[in-house]
Amino acid sequence: MQRRSFKHMLSFPDRLEQExxxxxxRAHKIRRGKEREMLLRKASQLETAVQINEWLSSPNLQASK
Numbered sequence: 001m002q003r004r005s006f007k008h009m010l011s012f013p014d015r016l017e018q019e020x021x022x023x024x025x026r027a028h029k030i031r032r033g034k035e036r037e038m039l040l041r042k043a044s045q046l047e048t049a050v051q052i053n054e055w056l057s058s059p060n061l062q063a064s065k
Contacts, residue, residue, distance in 0.1 A: 013050050020046035 010018065020043045027039035055061065 013053050016046045016050045016053070020050070 023039045023043040
């Protein structure tokens with residue numbers, strides 16, 4: 001079975017940021033509660049993922065020897 005090839009229009013960090021903004025927007029539209037907290041937590045995790053990705057791809061990061 002062959003996998004389908006898909007070309008993303010946005011880079012990985014851009015997709016993470018876009019999804020984080022979308023989750024925050026959805027969270028602020030609903031009442032306080034478990035679902036809202038879950039959306040905000042996921043948005044926070046995505047922000048952390050973007051920061052980690054930036055750190056890992058920074059030119060100052062040296063490979064361990």
